[in-house]
Amino acid sequence: MTDVETLVRETLADREVLAPPVGGLAEAAIASARRRRLRRHTLGAVVACVVAGLLSTGLVAVARHALGRSPTVGWSTTSVPTGWQVVSSRGLQVAVPADWPVNADTGCARAPFSITRDPGTVLDCEVAPRRPGTEVTIQPALAYAERDDALKGRPTSTEQVSLAGAPAILFRGSYPDGRAALVLTVPGIDVQVAAIGPDPALLERVLQTTRVVEVDDVGCSRDLLSRPAWDRPRPGPAIRPGSPTSVSVCLYEGTVLGASTRLTGRQASAVVAAMSAARAGPVPDDPRSCVAGLSESSPMWLQLRYADGSEQDVRVRFSGCRARWMASPTGVSQVSVALLRATLVPLRTNLPFGSDLPRR
Amino acid sequence: MPETPESTAELDVAPVTDAPALPQLVDRVTDFDAFVAARGEALLRMATLLTGDPGRADELVRSALGRAYLRWTRLRRGDDPEAYIRRHVVRQHLLRLRLAPSRRMVVLSDRATTSTPERETTWALLARLPRRQRAVLVLRCSAEMSDEQIARTLGCRVRTVRVDAERALARLDEAVRP
Numbered sequence: 001m002t003d004v005e006t007l008v009r010e011t012l013a014d015r016e017v018l019a020p021p022v023g024g025l026a027e028a029a030i031a032s033a034r035r036r037r038l039r040r041h042t043l044g045a046v047v048a049c050v051v052a053g054l055l056s057t058g059l060v061a062v063a064r065h066a067l068g069r070s071p072t073v074g075w076s077t078t079s080v081p082t083g084w085q086v087v088s089s090r091g092l093q094v095a096v097p098a099d100w101p102v103n104a105d106t107g108c109a110r111a112p113f114s115i116t117r118d119p120g121t122v123l124d125c126e127v128a129p130r131r132p133g134t135e136v137t138i139q140p141a142l143a144y145a146e147r148d149d150a151l152k153g154r155p156t157s158t159e160q161v162s163l164a165g166a167p168a169i170l171f172r173g174s175y176p177d178g179r180a181a182l183v184l185t186v187p188g189i190d191v192q193v194a195a196i197g198p199d200p201a202l203l204e205r206v207l208q209t210t211r212v213v214e215v216d217d218v219g220c221s222r223d224l225l226s227r228p229a230w231d232r233p234r235p236g237p238a239i240r241p242g243s244p245t246s247v248s249v250c251l252y253e254g255t256v257l258g259a260s261t262r263l264t265g266r267q268a269s270a271v272v273a274a275m276s277a278a279r280a281g282p283v284p285d286d287p288r289s290c291v292a293g294l295s296e297s298s299p300m301w302l303q304l305r306y307a308d309g310s311e312q313d314v315r316v317r318f319s320g321c322r323a324r325w326m327a328s329p330t331g332v333s334q335v336s337v338a339l340l341r342a343t344l345v346p347l348r349t350n351l352p353f354g355s356d357l358p359r360r
Numbered sequence: 361m362p363e364t365p366e367s368t369a370e371l372d373v374a375p376v377t378d379a380p381a382l383p384q385l386v387d388r389v390t391d392f393d394a395f396v397a398a399r400g401e402a403l404l405r406m407a408t409l410l411t412g413d414p415g416r417a418d419e420l421v422r423s424a425l426g427r428a429y430l431r432w433t434r435l436r437r438g439d440d441p442e443a444y445i446r447r448h449v450v451r452q453h454l455l456r457l458r459l460a461p462s463r464r465m466v467v468l469s470d471r472a473t474t475s476t477p478e479r480e481t482t483w484a485l486l487a488r489l490p491r492r493q494r495a496v497l498v499l500r501c502s503a504e505m506s507d508e509q510i511a512r513t514l515g516c517r518v519r520t521v522r523v524d525a526e527r528a529l530a531r532l533d534e535a536v537r538p
Contacts, residue, residue: 004533005501011482012409012502019401019408020418025425026396030389032426141389190389 031255034189078208086209088216089138090191090256095209096136103348134197136206141190150175166212182207189222219303220250220260231299231315231327236280239314239331241272244304249343251300259347270342271302275314275326277360278333282325286356300343302326316343324357336360388432396425399442402503407449409498412487424448447513450499454491454514478536485535493528496521 080086080095087094087102156173163186171183180200184207185192193210195203215221247263249271263271302314316326318335326335338360400421407417424445428435435441486494492514499505499513507525511518 004529004536007478007482007536008486008497008529008532009501011479011486012498014479015409015483016405016502018414019405020414022396022400022404025400025404025418025422026393028422029396029425030392030429032422033429 027254030190078205080209081205084209086217087138088213088218088220088260089258090140090253091189091212091214091222092138092186092191092193093211093213093216094136094138094193094206096206100136134195134199134202136193136195136203138191138193141185141187141192151181163210163212170207184210186212188212216257216260218248218250218260218262220248220257220301222257224252224255224257224299225301228313228315228329230329232332233282233323233325234332236333237331238278238280239275239326239328239333241275241304241312241314242306244268244272244312245307246305247271247343248303248305249300249347250303251344251347261347263343263346267342267346271339274336274339274342274360275333278326278336278339279358280331280333282323282332283334283357285322285324302343318357321356334358388429391436392429392432395441400425403442403445403449406446406498406503407453409502410450410453410495412483420449420452421445423452443509443513446503447515450495450513451515454495481536482532485532489528489531493524493531496524497528500525 083098084095085098085100085102087096151173154173154176156171158169158171161168161170161184163184166186166188169185169187171181171185173181173183175181175196179196179198180203181194181196182200182203183192183194189212193207195206197203213222245264245268247268249261249263250257251259300316300318302316304312304314306312312328312330314326314328316335316339317324318340324335326333326339334357336358340357403421403424404414404417407420408414411417411420427448428441428445432441435444438444486497489497495514496510499510500507505513507518507521510521514521
């Protein structure tokens, strides 16, 4: 080994400390893979549409006759029944009856019916036995129902299905207490909707409303959009919300939509009031309350829609001890506890918040 | 502003398998997490030395891991998933591919280097080397790879690796010699 090679080795060893930490790398890589696969599926869907269009010109009859069999059978999806509510998270959207509470499961006092979406804190209850209610959960595809010990040794089945073009896996099982479990997993986005309850027909009806969406019914995109140029701290002017007819609230978990809702009426007015009362500029940083290693959360994205069809986007940064503001293309205001209350409470994320943010 | 799309340059990628069954998916995620926990640091280190830029290194490694994740089951059946990822990192760097900006919060290390003026000079000189010559030195002197392994990683002949190494060391020798 030459002297200069030794010097190179020492220099490189010396600079290894510049490497970024490995924490969060796997999650970021998986998110990158999901986006790549989603783009490929979208392209595949476009190609499929073109092919379908060509086939419909008359070739289909010839092809079917020649093949003597029908096209691939998919999971039959239905439109949202009247009186049902739509809940979306992580790119999956599912409908349940309107009177089912969202994220209301505390483990101990379970509602007869409930829909839970991640993020949501659900405490497990060691004392009271779990009531055999009906629960539907949208969650990362890591918490598979089939890993449930209570399902071990029970008859189960798994089949590949097509969810409006997206490959999915349908798992069916049954618990010893008679409840059925239906879990629809979409590996392309690593998300699943799990339905558990005593009435398999109801579970099937719920799961048949499942959709893979890039933008959900309230207008929130599954992937967090890139940070716009106007989302930066500046002294003002303050945001002027005007009089929107509705406010869509999109809360992201990392770079993926965790929860969303559309506020109207008094709930939208509460958001507007909190926004109007906020002071111009960002909340001053408070280094004393910084916790080492705690990063800012992903922003919340609000979409204000007006009667004339126009819209105003507002990004809200509220976590941590620095970089806290809400910004729109025309202004920057302090994010306040009042605004968080007006948005997070109806969102029912069960997210606790407490900091030195101004009250209004 | 829309995110910069990741390039789809022609690299030796294996075809993506169809949607895996549920148990395999669980195993894949768990196994992938374990792999990144075990080897992610070494990959980031190599990419940092390759690029001299921790942010760029993070993007390269994340992108390569993302590709690997899509075909993880197949890679695991093979011998060395790390070689596949390393190859992507190096070749994407050499091809100067544009990648999507990292969405991961990268906290730069505040650990001080134990540098000397001589090492500072060498580091600066390494930055001025042609990319492939620098890559050869990083893979040989830091990743401790053989010339054969480097050749497979770069997609060139062993002879080319040796010539690149000799030229790079000669250039550095000439520059640092008093």
